[in-house]
Amino acid sequence: MMLKLLHYFLFTGLVAAENGRQAWLRYAPLPQGHSTPLPLSIIALNSSTNSPVNTAGEELQKGIQGIFGKQLSIFNTGKETSSAVVGTVSQFQKAFGSSPVKDKLEEDGFWLNIKGSTVQILGQNERGALYGAFEYLSMLAQGNFSNVEYATNPVAPVRWINSWDNMDGSITRGFGGNSIFFADGHVVSDLTRASEYARLLSSIRINAVVVNDVNANFTTINPENIQGVGRIADIFRPYGVQLGLSLDFASPMELGNLSTYDPLDPGVIAFWDDITKQIYDRIPDFAGYLVKADSEGTPGPMVYNRTLADGANLFAKAIKPFGGIVMYRAFVYNQLPDEGDWKADRANAAVDFFQPLDGQFDDNVIVQIKYGPIDFQVREPASPLFANLLETNTAIELQVAQEYLGQQCHLVYLPPLWRTILDFDLRVQNQSSFVRNVITGEQFKRPLGGSAAVVNVGLNDTWLGSHLAMSNLYAYGHLAWDWTSDSEEILQDWTRLTFxxxxxxxxxxxxxxxxxxxxxxxxxxxxxxxxxxxxxxxxxxxxxxxxxxxxxxxxxxxxxxxxxxDRTVSNGTGFSGQYPPEVAAMYENIETTRDDLLLWFHxxxxxxxxxxxxxxxxxxxxxxxxxxxxxxxxxxxxxxxxxxxxxxxxxxxxxxxxxxxxxxxxxxxxxxxxxxxxxxxxxxxxxxGHHPFRIEAESMELSGYQPYVVSPFEAASNSIAIVTSTNSTIGTATKVLNFTSGVYDLAVSYFDMYGGNSSYQVFVNNRMVGEWVGNIVDIGKLGHTPSIHLDGHSATRITFHQVPINKGDMLKIVGQANGVEPAPLDYVALLPAGVID
CATH class of the missing domain: 3.90.1330.10 (Alpha-glucuronidase, C-terminal domain)
Structure with a gap:
């Protein structure tokens, strides 16, 4: 009977509870009617526990067990027929004498051949073999049983994640809980979540993670923490994910007891040479450094009148003998502009600082450029710096963390935004120059290139605080592999795998x-x-x-x-002139500037x-x-x-x-x-300004409540809210309703501040309609950066549906203050069916 019940729950419309921790790697059982010939065994051509090929074998075993309920044994040798063989091309040749791969594989590339129950998954390297295993499992999990044979290679070697985790365990712009890496100044002892994260990232072909914030703490590279991040690297290694670190430019003074951090000083050079050696002694496959300098108050080479290239090359020379790279952020501005100067423009900064240095950066330096010239806004033009560094490696910086875009509390699927940048033609030297081709290195024949995405995963089971926000992380990985991939198709794959x-x-x-x-x-x-x-x-x-x-x-x-x-050359800041001539002419002219960027340029x-x-x-x-x-x-x-x-x-x-x-x-x-x-x-x-269905709270009869002028004024309806007279007061607001009798949705606009959990009750003629507690911030139901003010951040609404109302009824709201939160209310809206306030 138990087996019948299990079968019923697995293959009917009923769905078991999930918390999102498995994300798109759920390996959920397929509905009835989905079947395909499966391999009889798995042959993983490397059994070392640190080997991504060994991980691939275990992942294939786990996936097939979950999707089909079939347990396959893993071997290191055997017959190809009716087996899933996973390994590198060279491992396959050694085991079976020849290679079936017909196409050239580049670093991290893989070849997938599915012929019924015989499956060959071969990578150019072990990481590529693991990518291929995840690709095969993704097909199975979506009910795609095609017999296929193809090779696929990444468009760029750098497919990185930038974490903004801090040593105290907080995360800058962290909306999904505390860090999975750090707490109390140290690397956490339990790295289970870090291992799970590496698995997720490997499945979307991310090859490196910078684990700490770009506003780096120098203690990250003290001996104890180098050993700690070494443990993270050990956890990452079986998944083919390398570890990188952000650096504090002033570390030679803070950690090394030097009197300077001048990048040309011999003592500073020796300091970084020593630190780099310590890191590679512990982490032989260390990916490289990420550096934010001379920006938003951070130290950098310009303090000593050195160039940004001097700063980048300091680290590049230290790390080059070990094969590492330096990602040097182009987000540089320490001199805040004067708004009174019509020519002043922060958007000009990246080109002003970096274009004169083109060709002066060492060949293992990549200048990491935010997609637009300001800061992850809802729409910006492509950064003109992409068109100004023809002799320098570049990468695009995207942001999965929705810092300015709803902080994972608002659904915002980001790839369509990213594609406005990636698909933009810069027309360098009057030739087709799509941003996506510039950042890969293809356009200007540069050896390195790619992308980095700021990702703010935390300890929340949903990783990002929101189930739907995970589509952005999934899509980033797939786009970083191939920037021409269709955003909607990626989304649909993610949805099938996730839901x-x-x-x-x-x-x-x-x-x-x-x-x-x-x-x-x-x-x-x-x-x-x-x-x-x-x-x-x-x-x-x-x-x-x-x-x-x-x-x-x-x-x-x-x-x-x-x-x-006004960013024109003729009358404004001159920003439009930073683009190549064809693009500059387009933006210079109001008639040829797209409406969706009109106010950016004019x-x-x-x-x-x-x-x-x-x-x-x-x-x-x-x-x-x-x-x-x-x-x-x-x-x-x-x-x-x-x-x-x-x-x-x-x-x-x-x-x-x-x-x-x-x-x-x-x-x-x-x-x-x-x-x-x-x-x-x-x-x-x-x-x-016309809201016929609203009742302003300040217009109600108040007891224990008093009006409060909200700043900024536009954050409250009619600019006024009500608050309790003290933080221990119970406030009451009443109003005789002059609405036509009927059934309404009753919406209450209030403010949910950080540091208090006020409670509320709504009555109609002393009949309770609903009650709630203003605790969505304090208990972590929403992960956005909280506010201690009555403002646009704390403003929110709650709605009670299908409330019978008769003309002349008495509406009453009772608010109990708590902590610093004085049970603030803005308005009540009584909405007839189909009406949006």
């Missing part, structure tokens, strides 16, 4: 994800105005005021009549007509309403999948989609109110 083969599930998640970046751009900032969030504080919620009147150089130059940065009146025929300000209004409306649809789309996805993951994603729907309205209202206020131009559709 199963149900077509409705795949189609729905695809539709949501592909609509997510355009929606987020629409409600968070568009026409090239970057992400209009708070750049001074958490980078999460709306606060367009902080972009201007600050020294950080992410200006919009918005005033009462006009908006946008300062225009709010009444400037776009190519769509709309004015700039009306586009702002319309886009923000359209974006928020799309976010509301994500909730109902996800709800349609109930019963098709296990309850744990279903509820977790639903919670985040409901939050995003509410926060998108916070975003929408903040941005449209701000620009309506500054421009004085009304919305043609009459929506801005």
């Amino acid at each position: 199963g083969l149900d077509k409705t599930v795949v189609d729905t998640i695809t539709q949501m994800s592909m609509a997510s970046w355009p929606a987020y751009e629409n409600y968070s900032g568009n026409l090239g105005e970057q992400t209009l969030n708070d750049i001074l504080y958490t980078h999460f919620g709306p606060n367009p005021q902080t972009l201007d009147n600050t020294p950080w150089g992410q200006w919009t130059r918005a005033d009462h009549t006009s908006i946008g940065m 300062h225009v009146n709010y009444t400037q007509k776009l190519k769509s025929g709309k004015t700039v300000i009306q586009h702002f209004y319309d886009a923000h309403y359209e974006g928020a409306e799309t976010a509301q649809k994500f909730v109902t789309m996800w709800q349609s999948l109930k019963g098709k996805i296990d309850d744990e993951r279903y509820e977790d994603v639903l919670f985040r989609q409901v939050f995003q729907a509410g926060h998108s309205i916070v975003w929408r209202d903040a941005i449209v109110n701000f620009y309506n206020n500054i421009s004085g131009i009304p919305d043609d559709a009459g929506r801005v």
